Amino acid sequence: MDIEIQPVTQPKPRIEDESKLVFGRQFTDRMFVMEYDAGRGWHSARIQPYAPFTLDPAALVFHYAQEIFEGLKAFRRQDGSIALFRPKDNIRRFNQSASRLCMPPVDEEFFFEAIRKLIRLEADWVPHSEGTSLYIRPTMIATEAVLGVKPSEKYLCYIILCPVGAYYKGGFKPVRIWISDQFVRSAPGGTGEVKCGGNYAASLLAAKEAATKGFDQVLWLDAVERRYVEEVGSMNICFLYDGKIVTSPLHGTILNGVTRRSILQLGAEMGYTVEERAMSVDELLDGAESGRLAEAFGTGTAAVVSPVGQLTYRDRTVTIGDGQMGPLTMKLYKALTGIQYGHEPDTHNWIEML
Numbered sequence: 001m002d003i004e005i006q007p008v009t010q011p012k013p014r015i016e017d018e019s020k021l022v023f024g025r026q027f028t029d030r031m032f033v034m035e036y037d038a039g040r041g042w043h044s045a046r047i048q049p050y051a052p053f054t055l056d057p058a059a060l061v062f063h064y065a066q067e068i069f070e071g072l073k074a075f076r077r078q079d080g081s082i083a084l085f086r087p088k089d090n091i092r093r094f095n096q097s098a099s100r101l102c103m104p105p106v107d108e109e110f111f112f113e114a115i116r117k118l119i120r121l122e123a124d125w126v127p128h129s130e131g132t133s134l135y136i137r138p139t140m141i142a143t144e145a146v147l148g149v150k151p152s153e154k155y156l157c158y159i160i161l162c163p164v165g166a167y168y169k170g171g172f173k174p175v176r177i178w179i180s181d182q183f184v185r186s187a188p189g190g191t192g193e194v195k196c197g198g199n200y201a202a203s204l205l206a207a208k209e210a211a212t213k214g215f216d217q218v219l220w221l222d223a224v225e226r227r228y229v230e231e232v233g234s235m236n237i238c239f240l241y242d243g244k245i246v247t248s249p250l251h252g253t254i255l256n257g258v259t260r261r262s263i264l265q266l267g268a269e270m271g272y273t274v275e276e277r278a279m280s281v282d283e284l285l286d287g288a289e290s291g292r293l294a295e296a297f298g299t300g301t302a303a304v305v306s307p308v309g310q311l312t313y314r315d316r317t318v319t320i321g322d323g324q325m326g327p328l329t330m331k332l333y334k335a336l337t338g339i340q341y342g343h344e345p346d347t348h349n350w351i352e353m354l
């Protein structure tokens with residue numbers, strides 16, 4: 001399938017001061033779009049000016065939430081070149097999400113080329129300062145206009161881009177976490193490992209309650225026993241416990257993060273034992289008090305790593321280590337961002353140059 005390139009007639013105003021870039025608020029001039037019809041497959045692939053869609057109010061996405069997305073980044077290097085971090089992992093996961101929600105897969109090679117073509121056209125939107133990046137958001141929505149719970153026969157797949165500022169502008173600020181014993185994010189057999197908007201809609205109330213109580217994020221426990229740690233906010237979570245890196249196993253209720261996978265590999269190469277095992281909330285809180293739990297951090301594309309300073313469960317609050325970002329968290333952050341920005345060699349073939 002060819003990609004039609006449409007001209008941009010009205011370029012958007014730019015934010016020249018890269019320190020003023022706010023995540024997810026400004027988008028580039030162009031977007032990639034393609035359409036799907038049952039019987040015809042994907043068609044009408046194009047890179048067009050960024051613009052609103054016109055959709056029928058009955059479009060299935062509005063009623064039954066048949067929607068998936070991805071999130072990955074492109075990084076500007078000192079020599080001006082642009083690097084993508086493990087984009088094929090994101091595209092593969094996009095198709096896995098699609099399959100779970102009865103949506104059509106994209107051709108992975110074609111989609112990778114679509115991302116590259118789009119970013120090549122938008123290359124001057126990739127910011128230059130250290131720590132900045134271009135965030136890439138592939139999305140698929142069900143567009144058939146019919147009220148009826150069934151897989152749509154029509155879809156829209158698109159990719160939008162936003163330049164983002166450095167996540168840790170003001171230094172690393174460890175987050176305060178509220179462990180929810182009331183709400184769960186996902187249950188066995190559900191959509192916890194699918195990157196879909198529906199999971200996020202269901203998480204908002206817990207996040208709002210946590211914010212009201214003065215916390216930054218929610219830590220989710222498993223739905224069955226309400227005992228085992230799953231994820232934190234929209235990140236996977238890792239612990240340094242008894243000198244080992246411990247994280248929740250991939251058993252269908254947590255997202256299979258690209259950052260999680262990369263951090264575990266880097267940790268193992270640094271000589272740490274990596275354990276993918278269930279960690280109970282008691283083990284976690286007792287560990288923080290006894291010192292067996294030395295560090296905790298979330299992992300995800302947006303922040304890379306996000307150090308956890310404090311945990312609260314019911315009426316018990318514990319501080320992890322000295323409440324600051326731990327040395328392993330820092331070392332992993334430097335190792336991963338070093339590969340992304342090209343300060344360190346890419347020995348794992350994680351980088352795809354534009």
Ligand SMILES: *Cc1c(COP(=O)(O)O)cnc(C)c1O
Pocket residue numbers: 071195231233234235236255256257258259260299300301302
């Ligand atoms: C996207 C996401 C993550 C992190 O995945 P990365 O591939 O590392 O960005 C973790 N948890 C949830 C719920 C997510 O949606």
